[in-house]
Amino acid sequence: MYLNAEAQNEIEQFFYEEAALLDEHRYSDWLKLFTEDCRYWMPIRQTRLATQMEDEFTKPGEIAFFDDDLPGLAKRVHKLESPYAWGESPRPRTRHMYHNIRAIAVEGAEITVSCNFVFYRSQLEDDVDWFVGRREDILRRVDGQLKIVWRSIFLDQTVIEAKNMNQFF
Secondary structure, rough: OOOOOHHHHHHHHHHHHHHHHHHHOHHHHHHOOOOEEEEEEEEEOOOOHHHHHHHHHHHOOEEEEEEEEEHHHHHHHHHHHHHOOOHHHHOOOEEEEEEEEEEEEEOEEEEEEEEEEEEEEEOOOEEEEEEEEEEEEEEEEEOOEEEEEEEEEEEEEOOOOOOOOOOOO
């Protein structure tokens, strides 16, 4: 699936702006990138034999690291922006890097976009977390702006060694 250069650039710039918002800890602004009916979902990955790869990730409705709608995301943002987010004090240094951004489907007004990501987070002297994986986002144009309708986050690792999961991908 190929988009014209202008559409491809618009999607890439949308993701790069999102990365900047997250790395600058501008979570309320980041939340505005989502539609009212959004879903933010990160299934759990399990190591499987090659013959069982279709069951590698939990399915929607099953246990997940994240399964948030807009009010759930808003609660997480409110917590991170409050003085009571002790796990985020001092504020971590983060870098969100998105690569291989490509449209994989277009259905009506919605575009499904896949990208690979590397997310780095460090805090204090020796707390360092790396997350690597793939995202699938469904984007919809609302009032002339791209918005995220559905985000699926597929981590490459099966064991998360981070001390908390307060971050957004």
